[in-house]
Amino acid sequence: MTSNFTVKRRDILKMMGVGAIASTASGLLVLGDAAHAQAAPMPKRGGKLRAASSNSSVSDTLDPAKGSNSSDYIRQFMFYSGLTELSPKMRAEPALAESFESKDGVNWTFRLRKGVTFHDGKALTAQDVVYSLSRHKLPETGSKVKVLADQFAEIKAVDASTVQIVLTGPNVDLPSILGTSHFLIVQDGTKDFGKGIGTGPFKCTEFTPARRSVGVRNPNFWKPGKPYLDEVELLGLTDASARLNGLLAGDLQLISSVQSSDAQRLMQSKKHAVLETKAGMYSDLIVRVDGAPGNNPDFVAAMRYLQPRERIVKTALHGYGTIANDHPVPPWHPFYATGLPQRPYDPERAKFHVKKGKLQGVGGELVCSEPIEGSVEGAQLLQQSGNQIGLKLNVRRVPYDGYWSQHWMKHPMSYGSVNPRPTLDMLFSQFYMSSSRWNESGWKNEQFDQLLVASRAETDEAKRKKMYGDMQVLIAEHCGTIVPAFVSFLDGYDRKVKGLESNPMGMLMGYRFAEFVWLEA
């Protein structure tokens, strides 16, 4: 039943072992999970958990197409399920789709699990899937992933439990894309998303934007035995110390987005622990290469050598980060370009480039904003070292509101922030392809574009790795996006909460903690 193509694909995906549990060598702090490794305790059913995430606003939504921050994703994963789900090893596993296959990467067939029902009793059919996926293509949906959805040339229900998707071009990563929160499945015809009716582990009993969401266990969840908790209450608390104090005071059992400066305090408490998840999130300095001063390659080179990478990880991130090599692929990723030497912090070399490019007095404003991790600190450090070698750099801190429409990519130098993507293809297509709207630095590299398109169809794993490696080298040497470090996710939890593990897809187990955790009495 499974074609050759699918088998090979599974092998490829098996190799993408990026589970944080496996890579203890990267100095992970996985307190509380030592028990899991030695003797897996039996999950207990029951209990109410109160968790807090970091966003809270009237724009909180239960519409998967509109999810824009981690709180939305967490909330949506509580109530909805997707065709596939992403395991800690970044592998697309069957979820609502029992199996999926494609012979050529263009025509995909998804067979749906039988007997799945929505919270209101209605059965899951192919039509629900067609509706959920097609709506992303309509401009009036305002979907955040319209660009991705434009790849779907055709989506049709072959029968009540089979969906066929035809893409505009080959893409072996389709199952991974469908595992993200935007592609969660809703009922056919849903226009009002206030009720959150889905097939997920919890039934929504309350949803108050800018305040909280509450879900009770879905007794008919398609994963028998799960979820363990009776009830989950998800609060949105924007202030990091409010979250932390809430956890320490016992009002909360689980919080996301612990600030790296607070992790120590959390670890001092005997009743609590911190979970570090190494993921591909990063803040990058974007130097536009389609205008001055970025169009001078010596300037970009100087800026690269000035990046105080170790210092950023040590001071801004308090050690909860990983040094990056000016491209967006983290060191523990199987496709990481190991052959590319790590670029060091080298002011002398930067000075050489300043002389060579006659850049004395050249510089500009480093536009940054507080909520972008490490941007304000990084900019200040850069300013100091830059001015010492003859550049003229200034820091310009701007308000976060409206940042993405007013400042991101719009200045000669600004900061950006990228959340982890399930596949490198998604990452590169969204941010590095020359025609992409989010081509942050405005670079145009034909070789890169060609490699990218070719890699989508490449089934040979070794060849694919080489292609991705070459692309990383191109980015590191020619692109204006400078990535100093990857930022780890930090979750704080009460030790009574068990079953919490790292998933590099995002915080709180790739946003899906609600399904997996249980409470010890």
Place this chain on the structure above:
Amino acid sequence: MNSFVLKMIGRRIGVGLLTLLVVSALIFFMSNLLPGDAAQVALGQSATPETVAALRKQFGLDQPVLWRYFSWLAGLVTGNFGVSYASSIPVRTIVGDRIVNTLMLASVSTAVSVPIALIVGIVSAIYRGSRLDRVLGVLTMSVVAVPEFLVASLAVMLFAVKLHWVPALSFSADTSTLIGFLKAYSLPVLVLCCVVMAQMVRMTRAALINQLDSAYVEMATLKGLRLRRIVLFHAMANVVGPIVNAMALSLSYLLGGVIIVETIFSYPGLATTFVDAVSNRDLPVVQFCVLFFSVCYLLLLLLADIFTIVFNPKLRKS
């Protein structure tokens, strides 16, 4: 009350409505001048021209500004405050609970801070120059000089996390019992009092001293009246004006300015809603909040002016 005061009230209400109109128009147009709009904010990093245009159409942002303002006004008349851009929920639903919460916090803080401020101010004025006055002055100023977020953080750290006397998150607390209510409100109210009392204390002290130093008080003391009587009956009546204004200013802060306290204690009040709405360029919510705050401020200012006139016999006659 005599007709002068009534006439003044009538006039002020009329002018107040005009002021509201002017302010609401001003804010509407100012908000439109701000860079970015609700559609762009909603789509954030993933905005593309088509999706932005489509959302704009949905929100009605593609209509001309004047048209939008007048249709909002028309909606007001029928009691329809519009629908939030950010969440497609009617504004009324969003703000309903929040107004109650904000009023509750403001009233409790007022009830605690005003009496204390008056007492401290009067005592300082009477014993001006003495050690007590100096100590009270230093205390008052040091309390207001510490930034609120520092006071709040210290308070939460000490009372909620270390001592567990009160919950760290105020809105999750049970407020149906008196003890529960006290526990939930004590920290926010404590912090807010630290912020607002100084203005009331200082103004009471300064204005009262001004009176106590003036000729007629000297005469009254010479006549043999005791100081206490002088204070209560004569001097206070003349200082009502500036003191009540100081109070109105402080209290107006309690309604709309407590964003930091609401954030740190996760108190679901209107200030947070407003600040979020500004960030989201969610005009219907912004307009409503501005309207609400304006009405409250105008009422407070009107009350302040009424008090000023009522207590000053000379003004009543003019």
Place this chain on the structure above:
Amino acid sequence: MKRLPYAPRALWRFFLSLPLSGRIGLVISLLWIFIALFGSMLAPYGMEDVSNASAFGPPSSAYWLGTDYLGRDLFTRILVGARYSIGLALAAALLASICGTLLALLATVIGHWFDEIVSRLVDALLITPSKIFALLMIAIYGSSLPVLILTAAVTYMPGAYRIAHAQAVGLNAMEYVMVARMRGESIWHIASREILPNMIHPMMADFGLRFVYIILMLSGLSFLGLGVQPPYADWGSLVRENLSGLFDGSPAVVMPALAIATLTIGTNLLIDSLTSRKRIKIKEGQS
């Protein structure tokens, strides 16, 4: 013995005339003003100097007050920050208080419809939310220091106006003012000779408070991107950025808060001693 020139002698006499608390207040205020003017020259390091020191280091011989969250010398940052907190806040507070007082005086003395209109306009300004106003100012005028001062001044002027107006209205109704009017005195004379001197003390107390409010407000505006850009920071911003050290027991957050507190207490002790001593009163009824 040669006598000192006039100005220092007058200053010395003034100093002696104050009670002890006033003298302390004066000394503190002058000290901070001196630091505000010369702080950057006195500071041992530069504002952006990030040496290899660790974050939140304790006070040591190299770093007298310890280091901040990025490992920079806190002593330097407070010294140079004085320029912003004191300079900007003083300018804005003076602007707000003086304009508010003058406007209130004018409105009261001219009276009638002028008073109504000005008062209601100022009320409208009072109601306008400061955040929107600040964001708009940034959008239109950019985020320079003068814009910062102007924004702060405009935000706090209506409060000063209100308090001044309440006083002026009360004083305006006094007999001696009516007498002055009947005598045909000009508006200017009435405002400056009859009314203003009798309300100057409460307005000074109000100024002292306005000054503190603006010092604290500056950090909020800087956070919005208006005015003070990193690595420069005013004291309020220093408190905000070092807040995380509080839980580690680091004194970093306390130092700038202490700076604000001492300045506040100093200026207000001075103001208090100036306003609570018996002043030479403008006698009623005399020109």
